[in-house]
Amino acid sequence: MEIRSCSESDYQEVYNLICELEATQFDPGLFQIAFNSKLNNINCLFLVAVENNSVIAFCGFTIDYHLHHAKKVAVIEELIVCSHHRGKGYGKQLLDRAIAIAKENHCDIIELTSGLDRDKAHEFYLKNGFTKSSFKFKKEL
Numbered sequence: 256m257e258i259r260s261c262s263e264s265d266y267q268e269v270y271n272l273i274c275e276l277e278a279t280q281f282d283p284g285l286f287q288i289a290f291n292s293k294l295n296n297i298n299c300l301f302l303v304a305v306e307n308n309s310v311i312a313f314c315g316f317t318i319d320y321h322l323h324h325a326k327k328v329a330v331i332e333e334l335i336v337c338s339h340h341r342g343k344g345y346g347k348q349l350l351d352r353a354i355a356i357a358k359e360n361h362c363d364i365i366e367l368t369s370g371l372d373r374d375k376a377h378e379f380y381l382k383n384g385f386t387k388s389s390f391k392f393k394k395e396l
Contacts, residue, residue: 256345258352261301261313266290268310269303276335302352304336304345312336314349318360329357331367350383 261269266287274280293299298319304312315333320326331353336346357365368391369376381387 256304256306256311256348258302258304258348261294261303261315263291263294265301265303265310269301269313272310272313272335272337273333275338276333300353300356302349304349306340311340312345312349314353316353316357316365318357318362324364326363327361329353329360329362329365331365334367346379347383 269290270281270283270286273286293315294301296317298317300316300318302314303310313333313335314331316329316331318327318329321328331350334346334349334353336349354365366388367380367385369380377387
């Protein structure tokens with residue numbers, strides 16, 4: 256397994272993983288606009304884990320200053336391992352790489368949100384040194 260930066264050619268496999276993460280199908284055209292926008296944003300980093308020339312895991316995160324922390328912060332926006340490859344340590348390897356990149360970029364904090372029903376993901380993050388620190392609220396517009 257290799258971890259590398261994501262490229263435009265990874266679009267379809269990343270799309271499939273994000274659809275699996277959210278248990279929904281997104282409009283492919285709108286997803287591609289979002290994907291390309293993030294891929295070309297210097298504050299966003301996309302990592303993929305590749306095995307046998309297939310993307311099997313994805314991690315998307317941003318690095319920027321946050322006023323409410325008064326610090327530079329890394330925010331993991333997505334972390335997904337294909338269901339057929341879970342339990343092999345790929346998620347931990349992606350998480351560890353994201354943390355290393357955050358440290359290299361002088362971040363003081365790395366944070367993420369996770370859906371309320373994702374108990375296994377919560378266990379994973381707690382096991383890897385994260386703490387529960389807040390609630391996330393949203394409103395559909």
